[in-house]
Amino acid sequence: MKGKVLGTRVSIRAAPRPHDHVSGGDLSATTQPTRRREELDLPASFKWLVQSPLRSGLVRFLHSRTNEAFGVAALMQRFGRLQQDVENCLRELVAFGVARRAPGTRSRYEATRPGDVAVCRLLDRFLAQQEAVSSEDRSPAVQRFREMIGTDEKMVIVFEWIRTAAKSDIAVLMLGPTGSGKEVVARMIHELSRRGAGRFQAVNCAALPDTLFESELFGYEKGAFTGAHERKPGRIELAHNGTLFLDEIGDLSIMAQAKLLRVLEDKKVERLGGRHSIEVNFRLISATNRPLDQWVQDGRFREDLYYRVNAFSIRLPSLRERASDIPLLAHRLLVRYCDANGLAADSKSIDQGALDLLGTYHWPGNIRELESTISRAAVSAPGNVIRAEDVQFLHPVEPVERSRTQLSSLREAERVHIQLVLEEVAWNKKQAAKILEISRGTLYRKIGEYHMEPHQPEPTAAAQPSDR
Numbered sequence: 001m002k003g004k005v006l007g008t009r010v011s012i013r014a015a016p017r018p019h020d021h022v023s024g025g026d027l028s029a030t031t032q033p034t035r036r037r038e039e040l041d042l043p044a045s046f047k048w049l050v051q052s053p054l055r056s057g058l059v060r061f062l063h064s065r066t067n068e069a070f071g072v073a074a075l076m077q078r079f080g081r082l083q084q085d086v087e088n089c090l091r092e093l094v095a096f097g098v099a100r101r102a103p104g105t106r107s108r109y110e111a112t113r114p115g116d117v118a119v120c121r122l123l124d125r126f127l128a129q130q131e132a133v134s135s136e137d138r139s140p141a142v143q144r145f146r147e148m149i150g151t152d153e154k155m156v157i158v159f160e161w162i163r164t165a166a167k168s169d170i171a172v173l174m175l176g177p178t179g180s181g182k183e184v185v186a187r188m189i190h191e192l193s194r195r196g197a198g199r200f201q202a203v204n205c206a207a208l209p210d211t212l213f214e215s216e217l218f219g220y221e222k223g224a225f226t227g228a229h230e231r232k233p234g235r236i237e238l239a240h241n242g243t244l245f246l247d248e249i250g251d252l253s254i255m256a257q258a259k260l261l262r263v264l265e266d267k268k269v270e271r272l273g274g275r276h277s278i279e280v281n282f283r284l285i286s287a288t289n290r291p292l293d294q295w296v297q298d299g300r301f302r303e304d305l306y307y308r309v310n311a312f313s314i315r316l317p318s319l320r321e322r323a324s325d326i327p328l329l330a331h332r333l334l335v336r337y338c339d340a341n342g343l344a345a346d347s348k349s350i351d352q353g354a355l356d357l358l359g360t361y362h363w364p365g366n367i368r369e370l371e372s373t374i375s376r377a378a379v380s381a382p383g384n385v386i387r388a389e390d391v392q393f394l395h396p397v398e399p400v401e402r403s404r405t406q407l408s409s410l411r412e413a414e415r416v417h418i419q420l421v422l423e424e425v426a427w428n429k430k431q432a433a434k435i436l437e438i439s440r441g442t443l444y445r446k447i448g449e450y451h452m453e454p455h456q457p458e459p460t461a462a463a464q465p466s467d468r
């Protein structure tokens with residue numbers, strides 16, 4: 001029933017376009033175009049205001065720092081959200097009187113007390129409820145998930161999105177770097193949703209060549225092709241009444257994209273060699289670490305499919321962005337290691353020196369890499385306590401060390417990196433743009449902006465790194 005409310009709203013929402021993409025947090029900001037605040041009574045409209053995770057996050061954030069004003073860029077960074085989302089939400093908060101533009105500047109925002117006494121009361125009650133709101137659901141599943149997710153402010157917001165997504169039945173796209181927990185979150189959404197009792201079918205699209213795509217997803221009848229000795233239901237069919245999780249969806253070929261789109265539109269599948277189509281009712285969650293919106297513009301990913309899979313998106317921060325969670329995760333992953341090796345949960349520990357060291361690393365493989373680093377350290381530690389000297393990184397000291405000796409501006413680093421890539425691919429701009437994950441147009445613009453040319457003489461400027 002909870003899902004129905006959200007589902008109804010979503011149906012009136014126009015599909016997002018890649019450039020004005022709206023992600024999870026302000027879903028309700030974009031889905032209530034017809035209901036004006038004036039038409040609602042005050043408590044209801046306040047409830048609507050704080051129903052969006054991003055708006056409620058912004059209200060709490062600004063009101064916990066009443067002496068400071070924040071620019072849109074800082075808030076985008078803090079909440080890991082796109083500019084348009086943040087601006088839309090801020091506009092709503094300002095209209096409601098709970099935030100305002102800081103005097104003297106054009107684009108900084110700060111908390112303010114609403115002029116209306118009744119709104120003040122609602123605001124105070126909301127702010128006081130902060131703890132209660134996030135612990136309102138005390139079911140073991142929610143507790144377990146909250147435990148997993150961490151305490152960094154960014155993840156607390158993500159958790160609110162997860163709950164919002166779980167209440168509805170719309171397609172969710174998980175974004176974020178590899179190892180950041182996209183699959184973990186997809187399972188959480190499934191388990192918290194009304195489909196939780198159904199199956200969760202995970203398919204790794206990157207590992208699925210076109211030749212296997214149909215038999216894996218649609219299934220086959222006995223004798224459909226050589227080697228089809230038995231009838232086999234496809235993953236989509238198995239996900240009936242449950243959730244289909246398409247991992248690495250960006251890696252689907254154009255052919256596979258077309259076939260998937262058809263199933264999403266028809267809600268029917270036909271097994272290979274079968275005569276009947278089977279009605280399927282599943283919830284779709286996809287994940288990718290690719291820049292899908294860019295790929296839509298480049299024609300590598302179908303635009304219509306993009307809209308289908310991306311009704312609601314949740315972006316997971318990298319481990320570096322949620323560094324305050326590293327000690328918590330390290331302890332938890334160590335307990336997991338002990339568990340997997342038949343040891344008592346508290347038989348191993350990590351000392352402060354090791355925790356400090358873990359906090360200095362850049363974690364390109366995110367939580368997955370933290371997990372393997374902890375396991376390695378637990379194995380190599382002679383005793384039960386993991387110390388700094390037991391910790392070995394997969395990509396040791398790289399950017400941290402170098403940046404200490406060669407501090408350059410972001411702009412300079414970008415210029416040097418683009419030049420490096422261009423030279424590596426002999427100035428093939430298509431290839432370079434692909435490696436850089438930017439459009440060719442952007443690449444041309446940057447080449448012009450930085451006055452780059454092939455075969456430049458050895459750089460002489462002081463800011464050039466000497467170890468290229």
Ligand SMILES: Nc1ncnc2c1ncn2[C@@H]1O[C@H](COP(=O)(O)OP(=O)(O)O)[C@@H](O)[C@H]1O
Nearest residue numbers: 148149150177178179180181182183184367368
């Ligand atoms: N919040 C978390 N707490 C503990 N372990 C986590 C958490 N998020 C992810 N992991 C672990 O990190 C690894 C990578 O997670 P996964 O969801 O597969 O990442 P992704 O799909 O983004 O590559 C898994 O072993 C998972 O159990």
Ligand SMILES: [Mg+2]
Nearest residue numbers: 179182183247
């Ligand atoms: Mg994954």
